[in-house]
Amino acid sequence: MKIAIIGTRGVPNYYGGFEQFAEFFSVYLAEKGHEVYCYNSHNHPYQEKMFHGVHIIHQHDPEYKYGTFGQFIYDYNCIMDSRKRNFDIILQLGYTSNSIWFFLLPKKPIIITNMDGLEWKRSKYSWPVQQFLKVAEWLAAVSSDYLVADSLGIQSFLKKTYKKESTYIAYGAYPFNSPDESILQEYKVEKGGYNMIMARFEPENNLDMVLEGVSLCEKKTPVLVVGKHETKYGEYLKNKFRYFPHIRFMGGIYNLEHLNSLRYYSNIYFHGHSVGGTNPSLLEAMASQALIAAHHNDFNKGVLKDNAFYFSSPNDVKELLHTAVKSDNLQKIKNNYEAIEKDFNWEKINGDYLQLFEECYARHLAGNQG
Template structure:
């Protein structure tokens, strides 16, 4: 098959979850003998024409000049280019800035869309923007031949709201089993004597609630906040918690080996995400044997089940911080680790995507 992947900033991953998936899946497809093309922003750090057998198509992306609106132009450029390529399948990862151009998608290929999370529910967006995103979601549902839901909650939502079936395929992670304690020195922490959050610093990820709880606890254990803090909300958080020296904003970290080791050696790993499907960083925490304290919602519970502690407010965080130790909860950690190996491993996820591609081609 000749396959295109749209909707990411490109591969290899320098940004986030969809980019990580696009990297793993595109290389997998190439190894299986398929002709694969991934669209990259023109200013992506990786400027080669191929990556491990995957063809890279750089397209102009003005986001660096004009902000979020640039994503719409970048997606338009990718879609216009796809009309020249005679693809069999176009896999769209998300729809936020691409579905408005659905009428320009080429007619021949099957359009398969991963519907991501419920973007219009994100509190970082104003009410008018949320309405636009809900409309974009509707366009994506109507213009796609097949839908993928990366959580059972999203699958249920699509069926109830649009009467449209989707294929449930979770996100994946690689099990991590070779820790290197020396990496901790770069972050000035000691094994099992620090807590951490890894997330985009956005309101719906409950960073403020978690840090409020840490502040209330008067606990002096280092708390690493990993994520880009050079934002309006990041600056607000830094100012609010500047009098707590144990709360350390260390910025974004994309080195997977470093992140895996931090998760492995942390005492408590806080996961505050409250919107969306299967969150990549949550699976990676499970795969790195972190003890997870998660926001209490259906998306997180569908993945973690009884193998985590849950919080709803800062008082919960305070109590859990003071009362919970990793070494007392090794059974929870092992259960999550086993779930990655059996349910959420990349080979299984990649195989399920490929199976969907093959069956959809044969149906058409």
């Protein structure tokens, strides 16, 4: 099959979950003998035309100049380019800035859309933007040939709201069992002697709640805050907690080996995400054998079940910092690791996507012959 992946900033991953998935899945498809194309921003750090057998198509992306509005132009450029490529399948990752161009998508390919996670619920968006995102979600739901939901909660929502069936396929992670303790020296921490939180700096990821709990706690155990913080919200948090030197804003860390080892050797890994489906960084924390304390919501509970601690307030966080010790909770960690091996490993996820593609393509060919 000739397959395109649109809706991301490109591969290899320098940004987030969809980019990570696009990187792993596109390479997997190429290794299986398919002709795969991935759209990249023109200013993506990777400027080659091929990436491990995947064709890279760079398109102009003015986000650096216009902010969020630039994403709409970038997606428009990708979709217009796709009209001349004769693809069999186009996989859209998300709908935020591309579903308004649905009428420009080429007619021949099968359009499969991963519906992401209720973007309109994100508190960073104003009311008018949230209303727009609801419309964008509806457009993607009704205009795509097939939908993918990355959590059972999203699948249920799509069925109830749009009367549309979807295929449940979560994100994946690679089981990690080869930590490198020497990496800790680079980050000035000691084995078991620090906690972590990793997230985009957005209000619904509850960084403020976690750090507020840290500030209330008498224990001054270092907390590594991982994520790009050169944002308005990041500046707010850095200013608010500037008198707590054990709260360390690390910036983005994209070396997966370093991240895995940091998660592995941390005492508590806080996961504050409260909106969306199956979060990639949560799965990676499970795969890294971290002891997880997650924000209490259905998305996180659906993945972690009873194998994590949960918090809903700064006081909950403070209490966990006093009481939760990794070595006392090895069964929780083991259960999460086994869930990665069984349900969330990349081989299974990639295979599930490819099976969906093959079924959709076979149905498409049979329909055309009929």
